[in-house]
Amino acid sequence: MSIDKISQIFEKAALENRKALNEYEVYEIFSILGLPLPEYLYQSANGFRAEEFASLVFEKIKTEKIVLKIVSHKTLHKTETGGVKILFRDKSAIEKATREFISSFDSLDGLLACAFLEHSPFALGEELLLGARKDDAFGPILTIGPGGTNSEGLAKALNRESGIKVDAIENIFNRKSHEDFLSASWILNYCFGKVRGSKKIVDIGELIRWTEAFSYLMKNFNDYCGSKWAIDEIEVNPLCAYKGRFYALDGVLRFSKASGKKRIPPTMNALTSIIKPKTVGVVGVSEKKMNMARIILNNVAKAGFPKEKIYVIKDSVEEIDGIKCYKNLAQVPEKIDLYVVAVPSEQVPQVLLDASESAKVNGVVLISGGMGEKSGSENIAEKVNSLIFSAREKNPDFALSGGNSLGIVLNESKVNTLFIPEYKMEHPLGSNIHMSPTAFVSQSGAFVISALSKMTKLKPLYSITVGNQQDVTVVDYASRLVSENIKNLLIYIEGFKYLDGLNFLRVIEKARASGINVLVYKAGRTSVGQKAVMGHTASIAGDYPVTRALMEKAGALVCEDFDEFCDLTFLFSYFGDLKIKNRNVFFISNAGFESAGMADSISKSNAVVLNKDVEEKMRKTLKNHKLDSIVDVKNPMDVTPMCSDAALEELISAALSCDDIGSAVISMVPLTAAMHTLPKSDKWPDDMENKSFLKKLSLINYPKKPVIFCVASGDLYNSYCDLAIAEGFVVFRSSDRAVRMLEKFMDYSISH
Numbered sequence: 001m002s003i004d005k006i007s008q009i010f011e012k013a014a015l016e017n018r019k020a021l022n023e024y025e026v027y028e029i030f031s032i033l034g035l036p037l038p039e040y041l042y043q044s045a046n047g048f049r050a051e052e053f054a055s056l057v058f059e060k061i062k063t064e065k066i067v068l069k070i071v072s073h074k075t076l077h078k079t080e081t082g083g084v085k086i087l088f089r090d091k092s093a094i095e096k097a098t099r100e101f102i103s104s105f106d107s108l109d110g111l112l113a114c115a116f117l118e119h120s121p122f123a124l125g126e127e128l129l130l131g132a133r134k135d136d137a138f139g140p141i142l143t144i145g146p147g148g149t150n151s152e153g154l155a156k157a158l159n160r161e162s163g164i165k166v167d168a169i170e171n172i173f174n175r176k177s178h179e180d181f182l183s184a185s186w187i188l189n190y191c192f193g194k195v196r197g198s199k200k201i202v203d204i205g206e207l208i209r210w211t212e213a214f215s216y217l218m219k220n221f222n223d224y225c226g227s228k229w230a231i232d233e234i235e236v237n238p239l240c241a242y243k244g245r246f247y248a249l250d251g252v253l254r255f256s257k258a259s260g261k262k263r264i265p266p267t268m269n270a271l272t273s274i275i276k277p278k279t280v281g282v283v284g285v286s287e288k289k290m291n292m293a294r295i296i297l298n299n300v301a302k303a304g305f306p307k308e309k310i311y312v313i314k315d316s317v318e319e320i321d322g323i324k325c326y327k328n329l330a331q332v333p334e335k336i337d338l339y340v341v342a343v344p345s346e347q348v349p350q351v352l353l354d355a356s357e358s359a360k361v362n363g364v365v366l367i368s369g370g371m372g373e374k375s376g377s378e379n380i381a382e383k384v385n386s387l388i389f390s391a392r393e394k395n396p397d398f399a400l401s402g403g404n405s406l407g408i409v410l411n412e413s414k415v416n417t418l419f420i421p422e423y424k425m426e427h428p429l430g431s432n433i434h435m436s437p438t439a440f441v442s443q444s445g446a447f448v449i450s451a452l453s454k455m456t457k458l459k460p461l462y463s464i465t466v467g468n469q470q471d472v473t474v475v476d477y478a479s480r481l482v483s484e485n486i487k488n489l490l491i492y493i494e495g496f497k498y499l500d501g502l503n504f505l506r507v508i509e510k511a512r513a514s515g516i517n518v519l520v521y522k523a524g525r526t527s528v529g530q531k532a533v534m535g536h537t538a539s540i541a542g543d544y545p546v547t548r549a550l551m552e553k554a555g556a557l558v559c560e561d562f563d564e565f566c567d568l569t570f571l572f573s574y575f576g577d578l579k580i581k582n583r584n585v586f587f588i589s590n591a592g593f594e595s596a597g598m599a600d601s602i603s604k605s606n607a608v609v610l611n612k613d614v615e616e617k618m619r620k621t622l623k624n625h626k627l628d629s630i631v632d633v634k635n636p637m638d639v640t641p642m643c644s645d646a647a648l649e650e651l652i653s654a655a656l657s658c659d660d661i662g663s664a665v666i667s668m669v670p671l672t673a674a675m676h677t678l679p680k681s682d683k684w685p686d687d688m689e690n691k692s693f694l695k696k697l698s699l700i701n702y703p704k705k706p707v708i709f710c711v712a713s714g715d716l717y718n719s720y721c722d723l724a725i726a727e728g729f730v731v732f733r734s735s736d737r738a739v740r741m742l743e744k745f746m747d748y749s750i751s752h
């Protein structure tokens with residue numbers, strides 16, 4: 001079998017204490033798999049005779065030119081070290097070059113002579129880079145891009161933003177088809193003659209032959225398939241197009257002994273206990289001061305969770321804040337679904353041991369930090385991990401969320417375990433009639449409260465902070481939540497546990513198939529960023545460009561920065577359940593610079609020409625309000641500071657009633673005297689609560705379309721923004737950013 005033959009090659013290399021194969025050994029693997037190779041001849045460095053080798057090469061390889069290469073597992077990039085020579089087929093020249101190589105390189109495995117395949121290395125599509133590597137988060141990754149000596153420079157020039165040095169990326173275990181993968185590559189359009197003026201060099205089947213072989217290798221030689229050996233990386237550069245086929249002109253392969261490691265995720269029952277608890281327990285509550293656990297206890301009770309179903313584990317008092325205390329878990333009359341642990345880190349192992357021995361706890365939310373994420377705390381983390389496994393032996397549905405969790409808010413279950421005092425922020429409790437059902441899962445608790453404190457009207461059904469993912473991960477929660485009745489899944493993640501990235505891709509695809517929007521912010525994008533998140537959560541950050549490409553291909557909307565995540569969260573939370581029919585937007589403002597700014601920001605949306613009926617309605621409105629002499633009906637529309645609330649309400653209503661209009665951006669500079677933009681007061685004539693067009697155009701009962709309202713002014717108009725949000729508008733303070741975010745929202749909603 002080919003698997004056995006390939007394993008023998010790894011075995012031989014390992015006996016020589018090698019972790020990389022030489023090019024000849026890679027060629028042998030390709031030969032076993034029946035892949036096209038140039039005619040080649042190898043001679044080991046042991047007992048090497050230059051004259052004899054030159055004669056054999058001359059006899060076997062008949063092409064006009066011959067490529068002579070050093071073979072060394074220590075020198076993988078031969079071109080840069082002068083280890084490649086292209087010679088005319090001349091016996092004396094071959095012998096001379098052979099002697100020069102032998103005298104110039106100390107660590108040779110041998111020499112390799114190959115037929116020179118005539119092609120144009122600078123013609124797009126004639127040289128490719130095909131590679132695969134293992135990834136702890138995503139499993140085997142397959143990549144393809146421009147090849148040859150210029151591949152890195154060309155890829156860098158074409159992918160400056162992402163930094164990806166390949167053209168297409170996919171996860172081998174999450175592939176739909178080879179054709180689907182290859183269709184994402186621009187360079188292959190030149191291979192297949194799909195670019196104007198180009199000719200077909202090869203058929204797609206020739207390349208599928210190679211991608212199937214690489215997939216076969218990665219599936220059969222990895223850490224978790226039962227093989228003794230795992231391929232860390234394999235690459236062919238270049239893969240050369242020659243006479244209708246692809247040939248490997250080089251080969252690199254690094255390998256290691258398969259680790260056999262695996263991660264056992266929590267059960268769905270365990271996750272259900274955490275996100276839909278019927279009982280809540282708290283340990284660490286002080287009867288003398290308002291410590292972290294006591295804040296949590298009060299927040300759970302104030303959220304509306306039944307007090308008789310809250311259990312405080314405290315052996316010194318009978319009651320705290322009206323909640324009965326129990327000396328230990330054995331005395332608790334029923335199983336605890338959600339057990340909040342907020343004790344000093346050194347006490348955590350004993351608390352978890354008690355929970356394990358009692359077999360009365362399903363889900364633990366571990367607030368305590370200092371277990372693995374801080375240098376010197378590794379021993380505590382190891383103890384916690386051991387206790388998790390032992391607890392599962394007694395109760396398979398045991399799971400731990402945290403440590404270093406900031407808590408969770410579950411609006412349907414009326415649970416709030418945040419340890420943030422109420423006076424510090426408006427907790428995301430209750431509901432908002434304008435919001436589509438949303439779940440917010442974040443590895444960073446501070447990110448959740450920071451984002452929601454900026455958007456106080458957002459009330460997700462689930463706000464979950466995960467912390468350092470010691471057991472339950474962000475992806476575990478996401479996999480459970482996609483079975484709930486949600487429309488939006490918001491994810492902040494710093495790192496993936498073993499194969500969690502692969503699981504996340506499947507969760508994203510499942511979510512999109514169910515009509516759930518998935519927004520992601522991935523932290524740890526740079527080497528400095530990776531060190532930062534390692535210090536925070538002790539999770540692996542991973543390779544961001546690859547991670548982003550895979551998540552986007554699966555169907556996620558990956559956000560560029562924190563502001564974009566918050567802006568898009570606002571848009572999707574309000575409009576995520578709407579059917580976006582088209583990219584036609586109506587733009588209206590009372591300021592010329594706003595109209596110009598909106599127009600300048602348009603990229604993919606259309607400032608559609610208004611139909612005749614709508615145009616006629618607007619003309620009548622302008623005439624009735626004596627604006628027809630200074631305002632034209634157009635899109636974007638500048639109604640000038642003379643436009644009143646009444647006129648605005650009529651103009652916008654006319655636009656939104658038009659089937660051709662899919663959404664609107666309304667940007668008003670509120671300093672105009674013609675509009676009611678301040679609360680009622682004896683100091684001014686404004687009465688925005690009763691006379692603003694926002695009240696009359698309220699989106700509460702309006703046929704829903706995405707409508708963004710912009711207020712390009714200072715803090716004096718914060719109450720004006722609050723009124724707009726209360727009436728169902730998504731509010732921005734900058735119209736050009738509003739247009740860009742609306743386009744991203746529409747692009748995702750329509751294309752997916």
